[in-house]
Amino acid sequence: MAITHLLLDIEGTTCPVSFVAEVLFPYARQALGPFLQRHGAEPEVAALLREVEAAWRQDPHPEAQALGKTGDLGAYLEWLIDHDIKLTPLKDLQGRIWADGYGSG
Incomplete structure (x- = not known):
């Protein structure tokens, strides 16, 4: 029997x-x-940051657009977290942060 779901x-x-x-x-x-x-210079993390930046350019929220004037991607990521916005590359980054935290104790 083949596995069909995980x-x-x-x-x-x-x-x-x-x-x-x-x-x-x-x-x-x-x-x-x-x-x-x-970890920001690591290829996988850098790719996620590029995805976040691309999403930021398309984000219609006025607050997000105002943050765009600062060019601070970290501030935009914090804004996404504060507003519980589901953005796939953010969720990936959060998972990596949690894994890093668990791994370091």
């Missing part, structure tokens, strides 16, 4: 959903700058 994780099954909102998201926001300083 279930990796459903939010709230390995930890309470509140843990995600109260611990993981704030941790990712706080660790974002240091993570980007350490």
Whole structure:
């Protein structure tokens, strides 16, 4: 019998959903700058940052457009986190930040 589906994780099954909102998201926001300083030049992370930058140019939110005048991609990422905006490259970055945090204890 061939495997047709693979279930990796459903939010709230390995930890309470509140843990995600109260611990993981704030941790990712706080660790974002240091993570980007350490890993921003890595090809996979740099590609994600280019995707975020491209999304930023298309973002219709006035607040996001105002941030565009600063050119501060980190500030835009923080804005996305603060507004719980689901952007695939951001979610990938958050996952990498969490993995980095768990890996370093």
